[in-house]
Amino acid sequence: MKKPSSPAEGLPPSDQVISKNYSGKLLLRNEIRLEEPQFRALPFTPIPSIKRKTFSHECQRCHNQKKSLFASIPCSSCQKTHLYCRKCIEMGRIMECEPLYECSGESFHWPRHEAPCSWDGTLTEVQQQAADRIVHAVKNNERELLVWAVCGAGKTEMLFQGISEALKDGKRICIATPRADVVRELKPRIQQAFAKVSVQALYGGSKDKDGTAQVILATTHQLLRFKHAFDLLIIDEIDAFPFHKDTSLPFAANRAKKDIHTTIYLTATPRQHHRLQIAFNKLPHIFVPIRYHGHPLPVPSTKMCYSLKKPLTKYMPPRSFMNWIKQRKNQSRQILIFVPTIKMAEKMKENLQKILIADNMIKDPKEIDFVHAEDPKREEKVQQFRAKLLRVLLTTTILERGVTFPSVDVGVLDSGDKVFDEAALVQIAGRAGRSSDDPTGEVVFFHDGRTDAMVQAIQSIKKMNRRGGFIE
Amino acid sequence: MNCLWCDEEITSDVTWSNVALPTKAKSLCEGCEKELTVLNGSRCLRCSRVSEEKICKDCKWWEHYMGGEDVLTANYSVFAYNERMQDMIAKWKYRGDYQIGFAFQGRFTQLFKKQFNDIKNIVAVPIPLSKERMNERRFNQAEMLAHFLPIEVDSVLDRVHGEKQSKKNRYQRLSSENPFKLQKAINKPVILVDDIYTTGTTLRHAARLLQQHGCPITYAYTLIRG
Numbered sequence: 001m002k003k004p005s006s007p008a009e010g011l012p013p014s015d016q017v018i019s020k021n022y023s024g025k026l027l028l029r030n031e032i033r034l035e036e037p038q039f040r041a042l043p044f045t046p047i048p049s050i051k052r053k054t055f056s057h058e059c060q061r062c063h064n065q066k067k068s069l070f071a072s073i074p075c076s077s078c079q080k081t082h083l084y085c086r087k088c089i090e091m092g093r094i095m096e097c098e099p100l101y102e103c104s105g106e107s108f109h110w111p112r113h114e115a116p117c118s119w120d121g122t123l124t125e126v127q128q129q130a131a132d133r134i135v136h137a138v139k140n141n142e143r144e145l146l147v148w149a150v151c152g153a154g155k156t157e158m159l160f161q162g163i164s165e166a167l168k169d170g171k172r173i174c175i176a177t178p179r180a181d182v183v184r185e186l187k188p189r190i191q192q193a194f195a196k197v198s199v200q201a202l203y204g205g206s207k208d209k210d211g212t213a214q215v216i217l218a219t220t221h222q223l224l225r226f227k228h229a230f231d232l233l234i235i236d237e238i239d240a241f242p243f244h245k246d247t248s249l250p251f252a253a254n255r256a257k258k259d260i261h262t263t264i265y266l267t268a269t270p271r272q273h274h275r276l277q278i279a280f281n282k283l284p285h286i287f288v289p290i291r292y293h294g295h296p297l298p299v300p301s302t303k304m305c306y307s308l309k310k311p312l313t314k315y316m317p318p319r320s321f322m323n324w325i326k327q328r329k330n331q332s333r334q335i336l337i338f339v340p341t342i343k344m345a346e347k348m349k350e351n352l353q354k355i356l357i358a359d360n361m362i363k364d365p366k367e368i369d370f371v372h373a374e375d376p377k378r379e380e381k382v383q384q385f386r387a388k389l390l391r392v393l394l395t396t397t398i399l400e401r402g403v404t405f406p407s408v409d410v411g412v413l414d415s416g417d418k419v420f421d422e423a424a425l426v427q428i429a430g431r432a433g434r435s436s437d438d439p440t441g442e443v444v445f446f447h448d449g450r451t452d453a454m455v456q457a458i459q460s461i462k463k464m465n466r467r468g469g470f471i472e
Numbered sequence: 473m474n475c476l477w478c479d480e481e482i483t484s485d486v487t488w489s490n491v492a493l494p495t496k497a498k499s500l501c502e503g504c505e506k507e508l509t510v511l512n513g514s515r516c517l518r519c520s521r522v523s524e525e526k527i528c529k530d531c532k533w534w535e536h537y538m539g540g541e542d543v544l545t546a547n548y549s550v551f552a553y554n555e556r557m558q559d560m561i562a563k564w565k566y567r568g569d570y571q572i573g574f575a576f577q578g579r580f581t582q583l584f585k586k587q588f589n590d591i592k593n594i595v596a597v598p599i600p601l602s603k604e605r606m607n608e609r610r611f612n613q614a615e616m617l618a619h620f621l622p623i624e625v626d627s628v629l630d631r632v633h634g635e636k637q638s639k640k641n642r643y644q645r646l647s648s649e650n651p652f653k654l655q656k657a658i659n660k661p662v663i664l665v666d667d668i669y670t671t672g673t674t675l676r677h678a679a680r681l682l683q684q685h686g687c688p689i690t691y692a693y694t695l696i697r698g
Contacts, residue, residue: 068474071571075610086569093568095610 015105018042021212022103024172024229026061026255028092031225032101046099050083060100062088062224063251087248088224090204102227110214112170119160119193126290127158133286134162138171138232138262142284146238146265146274149288150297150464151430152404155266156186158288159234160193162264167197167214171231174216176223176253178240180204181379182402183217190217220249226256233257237401238265238274239423268401268430269423269460289468295439296470297461298432300425300454302415308448312414315347321411321446322355328409328442334385335392336399336408338428340417345370345394348413352392362391370394400427406435415445415454425457475501476575477560499575507556510579511549511697518542519672520549520697534672543679545689547669548587549697550579557696561667565613573616576695580620584693591661591691596625599666599678600652602633617695618665628655629678642671650677657685663693670698 022032026047032039051058056065064070064087074081075097082096094100123131130147137145149155159175166173175190177183180203187201200213202222211218211225220235235253238244257263270278277283291297305318312318325335339345349370356362369390371381378398385393386405393399397419410432412420420428425445432441445454473482482501484490498505515521516528527535535542551557564572588594598614606612618625630653651674662682664675669692679690 066479068479071569073568073570073611076606076612077610084568084570086571089563089567089569 016108019103019105019108021210023105023107024103024227025211025225026100026102026227027225028094028100029098031092043103043105044101045104046101048096049094049098049100050085050096057083059085059087059094061085061091061094062248064088064248091221091224107228110170110172113164113167113197115164116167116194116197117160117164118195119157121157123157124154124290124292124294126288127154127292130286130288131158131161134159134264135165137264137284138162138165141260142262144263144265144283146267146270146278146283146285147288148267148270148278148285150291150468151268151401151427152291152293152297152434153268153288154292155236155288156189157292159264159266163190163194163215163232166232166262167194169231172214172216172229173232173234174218174223174226174230174256175234175236176218176220177236177402178220178249179237179402180206180219182236183219184379185402186217190215220253223252223256224248226252228255228258230257230261232262232264234264234266236266237268239267239269239271240401244271269426271423287467289464291433291439293436293439295433295436296465296468298429298441298443299461299465300412300429300443300445300458302445302447302450302454302458304450305446305448308414308446312344315344316351317348317355317413318446321413322359324411324442324444324446325356325361326359330409330438333407333409333438333441334388334390334405336385336405336410336431337392337394338400338410338412338415338420339394339396340414340419342372342374342396344413345372345396349394352394356392367391368394371398372396373398397424397428399431400424401430403431404434405431407438407441408432409442410444412443412445414447416447416449416451420453422453422456422460425453426460429457429461473497473499475499475504476572477501477504496578499578504556507554508560509552509554509557511552517546518544519547519669520694522552522697530672534676538676542676543683543690544672544676545691547672547675547692547694548583549669549694550576550583551696553668553696553698561696565609565667568609568611570611570616573613576617577620580617580695581622584621588663588691588693591663594623594661594663594691595658596621596623596665596693597629597658597662597678597682598625598627599664599674600627600629600631602631602651604633605631614666617667621663621665621693623663626658628658629653629681630655642673650681652678652681654681654685657687658682659686659688661689661691662687663691666692666694668696668698669694 047060049060051060057070058065064085069087070083071086072081073084078097085094088094163173183201183203191199197215198213199215200208200211202208202211202218278285303320305320308318339348349368353365353368357365367390369381371378384390408431410428412428429443432443433439475482476499478501480501482498514524516523516531518527518531521528560572563569596618598618601612632651664678675692682690
């Protein structure tokens with residue numbers, strides 16, 4: 001048993017500390033770091049961890065109801081064979097014989113901050129409009145607000161005033177995003193902007209583990225440990241996989257907020273159901289159509305490649321793709337290439353490397369590399385590309401969002417593949433022209449037959465540009 | 473049935489071999505099955521390591537170390553320890569996803585029949601966990617594997633709590649005291665069952681203890697050759 005995390009070693013932690021550490025959470029016994037007598041003296045309410053329903057079961061932490069994700073285990077401690085949840089097992093196993101605990105004592109009063117925001121940048125006019133709208137929502141405890149901002153609009157900065165407003169009222173805030181990369185990138189920016197406020201980042205393998213700060217940055221999975229905890233919940237990239245596919249995540253987000261709360265959704269590419277809600281005026285929203293540097297989004301062009309699959313099965317780049325690389329208008333830009341599979345990224349890199357060296361496009365074989373989700377050196381490689389140590393980077397859809405490179409041209413190989421849905425393609429196109437020094441960039445989809453996703457992605461980018469006041 | 477690893481539904485094509493006869497339900501989908509490497513080809517007869525020699529260097533060293541005769545007559549392992557296997561073991565043992573164990577059942581029993589079929593009266597003895605570790609994990613992966621086998625299982629060993637073996641190097645493992653205690657003696661041939669053979673120290677500790685108390689011959693059957 002680990003020692004209790006009390007401020008004064010040996011002394012029982014004060015009620016304040018207990019309620020700060022444990023109120024608003026839903027935890028397993030081994031996640032509560034208190035000795036048994038102390039634990040029993042405190043108002044922890046046990047909740048059965050797996051609910052048996054007529055035809056199914058339900059994990060009370062992750063809301064899993066899928067049959068194949070429950071299994072039986074002959075438990076050596078209770079000597080019975082009972083269920084456990086396989087879905088949220090990475091966060092500590094939920095066993096039927098062990099309840100979840102909720103601290104039912106008084107909830108913690110978070111400090112009110114007079115002037116919490118130490119960010120001194122300025123917002124553009126459109127950004128300011130959105131920021132004002134967010135502040136308004138926070139002040140009036142509006143339940144929901146969707147912020148639809150194009151890629152590169154500067155979403156994080158637009159949030160600062162709203163967060164300040166919440167901190168002035170002593171509210172607790174969570175910014176949840178589907179990707180650990182984004183949490184990692186966000187942490188220093190938020191901590192810098194709110195220097196005097198406690199900020200913690202939670203993701204699988206993060207240094208902060210206990211989630212006891214007033215401002216929490218978390219992957220959506222980490223929300224599963226919270227219950228009625230947040231006054232202001234900001235969900236970044238609401239459209240991103242896995243949030244829109246995994247029902248447990250919206251469930252967790254819903255449970256993590258208090259009864260009176262504000263939820264703000266951020267997205268550049270809202271999914272169908274949100275668009276419908278907007279169209280029927282069911283969901284308040286604000287649209288930010290212009291990038292922070294005031295230039296329109298680069299509109300992708302499509303390039304038909306006859307017999308595209310033939311070179312691709314040999315992991316060779318198609319000829320029209322090589323032509324494009326050589327004929328790009330601005331040769332000084334780096335090249336970001338999206339491919340549908342990890343294997344493709346890996347094999348294509350070797351072939352492309354040879355060709356580019358033979359053609360004298362790059363001098364050092366180290367100037368080209370690839371990344372994918374399971375790459376242990378992912379962060380390092382992205383950093384190298386950002387520092388311009390790499391000229392060419394092959395990637396799977398993992399880099400479609402949340403990352404900024406100042407000056408790149410983007411190519412998508414086999415953009416008809418099903419991994420490239422409309423949202424993914426819009427996000428990918430949004431990687432180009434991010435900085436004000438080089439606000440344009442080429443985006444080319446290489447395909448062997450245009451798909452609906454490609455057509456819709458281009459249309460929706462054009463539409464966003466029109467709404468931003470740009471005339472084609 | 474869904475794949476135990478990726479949870480995709482397993483669908484099989486209709487072929488002439490399964491059009492009339494029902495086929496055995498698979499526990500892993502084709503893609504995940506491919507990720508695992510079943511060991512084959514020439515191997516060390518004693519420890520199952522992939523090697524051209526009949527008895528590998530390590531095992532010769534063991535023989536020498538034990539004064540001429542190795543307490544472990546032969547170990548046979550089923551899978552190689554690759555990246556996917558590492559992930560699967562982590563989820564199965566450390567995260568505690570009991571169900572994953574069933575993904576190995578088919579191969580584990582199949583190769584047992586091939587390798588150990590002609591030995592009569594053999595008893596399976598799983599390598600135990602310490603009480604503390606058992607309290608944490610709630611099941612013993614070696615015990616689970618042993619119960620897959622079509623022979624008698626007798627858990628006669630106890631383990632004294634110590635540091636995890638996987639955190640030690642060979643020298644530390646060797647110099648450590650025998651971590652096992654025997655509940656009762658077995659005077660039949662024994663097959664020790666464990667999930668992984670890494671240096672062979674654990675298995676030899678157990679084998680020696682059994683032989684000191686009247687066991688005539690000790691084999692080992694492990695899921696993975698590390």
